[in-house]
Amino acid sequence: MIATFLRRLLWVIMLILVQGLILNRVNVMGYATPMIYIYFLTDFAKGSNRSALLLWGFVIGLLADFFTNTPGIAAASCTLVAFVQPNFLNVFAPRDSADDFHPSLKSMGFGSYFRYLLTLTFIFQSLYYLLEVFSLTHPEDIYINIVGGTLFTVVLMMAIASMRKEK
Amino acid sequence: MKNLLLFLQKYNYWFLFLLLEVCSFILLFQYNRYQGSVYFTSANAVCGYINNLQSQVTSYFSLKEINSKLTEQNIQLNLEVSQLRSQLDALRDSSTISPEMKSVLDTCRTVPASVISMTQDRKNNFLTINKGSSDGIRPEMGVVGGSGLVGVVFETTTHYSLVLPLLNTRSSISCRIRNRGYLGNLKWDGDETRYAMLEDVPRHAYFRKGDYVETSGYSKTFPAGILAGRIVAVYDSEDGMSYQLKVKLSTDFELLRDVQVLQTSNDMELNTLQDRVKKLQEERQ
The missing domain is CATH 2.40.10.340 (Rod shape-determining protein MreC, domain 1)
Known part of the structure; x- marks a missing residue:
């Protein structure tokens, strides 16, 4: 229990530091900024406590907000992702998976895992940019931001996933 | 009653979800309205310290x-x-x-x-x-x-x-055209980081491309005469009642x-x- 908590806390700190120190400054062509910290939310196993997942989502979003001066935006988006993550995991996981199924590149296969990450990242980025811009005067800008950010983030998350060793 | 309790127990994460979303939105809107939430920004002690270390490197x-x-x-x-x-x-x-x-x-x-x-x-x-x-x-x-x-x-x-x-769409600074005195508000349209717009310049104003734009001194924030940039293009405002001047900013925010x-x-x-x-x-x- 405590080991799980500490492991998660370590992930949060690591991802937030990588985001705040490096990735916030990455800005491909003026549009695509990767937001790697939602990898943490995609990593929860099937059957995890949904309330705990929501709280983790809120906290990691709020921490990310500190670095970008956007209080509430990432927090709201991460909470939404934490809310829908179990449902999408059910959709993309193999049908005969165990009750404590852990999503990963190996356990789901490249195709399913990629689509799983893509869906969650797309939901996150859409809400994030809609809240940030908070108007629809330049919709084409928002679309490019959302699509660019989503693709970049998913590629980075796939890279992390392929580097992790399976237990 | 028992069914209600069971229902609440099963779906309590719905309420938590709504609560957290409401918290996020309160943060989002309060920050826009009041100036009290400075601890939720990068000016707070921990973020400031980390950013300071990084910028030293x-x-x-x-x-x-x-x-x-x-x-x-x-x-x-x-x-x-x-x-x-x-x-x-x-x-x-x-x-x-x-x-x-x-x-x-x-x-x-x-x-x-x-x-x-x-x-x-x-x-x-x-x-x-x-x-x-x-x-x-x-x-x-x-x-x-x-x-x-x-x-x-x-x-x-x-x-x-x-x-x-x-470079913030909420920022607006009162400026004038140097040596000519016509006033306008310097605003950023959220596009290119090297350019801003001088808005509400009167129709009868006389100026040239390349003229300097400086602070007007009509607020307590800036004394008059601080350079903001140079005029590079002239447009009509949307209602046609005034000019909009594209100004190349003298400050390069990248550096x-x-x-x-x-x-x-x-x-x-x-x-x-x-x-x-x-x-x-x-x-x-």
């Missing part, structure tokens, strides 16, 4: 560019000094600087600071500097860089301040590192008033 990487820019600026300033000196020599007998103006310039103290974090790719950018209320910085003070206008202090903590730069905070605020008025009283007393004696 990364500041070495841009030294070369900054050096060449400083040299360039030095040459320009030297040229300007020699020009001004020759102008001054011509005007020596009837100096145009009034004593009041001089006392205003003397009372305008500055605090040097370094930029420790900055965004440029958003619609509402902020930058954080490493001086705060303990260095005498208050919200609404003006911030200038080596080559011109930067922005206005938005929030302060003890050791750090959050600055609302020109911005060292800034000065202008401690104008009330001290300036107070000091000029005091000087006037002194002068009156001297005259009476």
Whole structure:
């Protein structure tokens, strides 16, 4: 229990530091900024406590907000992702998976895992940019931001996933 | 009753979800409306410390560019000094600087600071500097860089301040066209970081491309005459009632590192008033 908590806390700190120190400054062509910290939310196993997942989502979003001066935006988006993550995991996981199924590149296969990450990242980025811009005067800008950010983030998350060793 | 309790137990995460979303939105909207949530920004102690460490490391990487820019600026300033000196020599007998103006310039103290974090790719950018209320910085003070206008202090903590730069769609600074006097509001349209728009310039205004745009001095934040940029293009406003001038900003935010905070605020008025009283007393004696 405590080991799980500490492991998660370590992930949060690591991802937030990588985001705040490096990735916030990455800005491909003026549009695509990767937001790697939602990898943490995609990593929860099937059957995890949904309330705990929501709280983790809120906290990691709020921490990310500190670095970008956007209080509430990432927090709201991460909470939404934490809310829908179990449902999408059910959709993309193999049908005969165990009750404590852990999503990963190996356990789901490249195709399913990629689509799983893509869906969650797309939901996150859409809400994030809609809240940030908070108007629809330049919709084409928002679309490019959302699509660019989503693709970049998913590629980075796939890279992390392929580097992790399976237990 | 039992069914209701079971229902609540099974779906309690729905309520938690709604609660957390409401919290996020309260944060989002409060921040826009009030200026009280400074601890939820990069000016808070922990983020400020981390950003400061990082900027100490990364500041070495841009030294070369900054050096060449400083040299360039030095040459320009030297040229300007020699020009001004020759102008001054011509005007020596009837100096145009009034004593009041001089006392205003003397009372305008500055605090040097370094930029420790900055965004440029958003619609509402902020930058954080490493001086705060303990260095005498208050919200609404003006911030200038080596080559011109930067922005206005938005929030302060003890050791750090959050600055609302020109590159923020919420920022609006009263400016005029140098030597012509026509006023307008300098705003950023959220597009290119090197350009801003001078809006609400009257239809009858007379100016040319390449004219300089400077602060008007009609607010307490900036004294008059601080360079903002040069006019590069002229458009009509949407309602056709005024001009919109595209201004190339003199500050390159990509390279911005060292800034000065202008401690104008009330001290300036107070000091000029005091000087006037002194002068009156001297005259009476």
